Amino acid sequence: MPKQEFNPLDYTGPLIVGAIFCVFLFVISFFVINFFCITKYDDITKFELMGGKYGWRLGPHPLIVVKKGGFVAEEEVDDA
Incomplete structure (x- = not known):
């Protein structure tokens, strides 16, 4: 062979x-x-933190929640 x-x-x-x-x-x-x-009641992911720096939404949370750095009451999200 x-x-x-x-x-x-x-x-x-x-x-x-x-x-x-x-x-x-x-x-x-x-x-x-x-x-x-991942639901909107879970913690913010690394993808969302990375996208929040540039104003991109890369997950289930709104940008206002990502920029504040944590969970925000539903009333505050609806006002934004």
Whole structure:
């Protein structure tokens, strides 16, 4: 049986699979867990804190709650 030869392209397979796994993990954690599993009564997530710096809403909480840094009564959110 002859010795198997690999091209440099063959060695990039594990890197590509690892990159696809990281992207898939990010998509699942951001879109599914962040928007569907976290309610407005839960703590503020790291995604929301990061988005609050730039004025982006990246989660279930309104921006006024994220910028104040915690839970705000429902009346205060409705007034904003």
